[in-house]
Amino acid sequence: MTLEELPTGLPLDKGIDHHIDLVPRLSFPNRATYRLSPTENAEVNWQVQKLIEKEFIRKILSLCITPKLLTPNKDGT
Secondary structure, eight states: OOGGGSOSSOOOOOSOOOOOOOOTTOOOOOOOOOOOOHHHHHHHHHHHHHHHHTTSSOOOOOSOOOOOOOOOOTTOO
């Protein structure tokens, strides 16, 4: 499925809220993210922007980071 074929918006709210109970004064195991080449970084930024525009993902203010990893397609692109 290509980025253009994704549905617009997040799924409907099913009335279930999830949360993570945090231990007070416990530090997060944040680590440095993978370094990307300028081309890879531009691709990640483009994909994230498109997903935000389609409202498939949204920006949040979190203390945790998530690594991003790119893998090539079967045709090498």
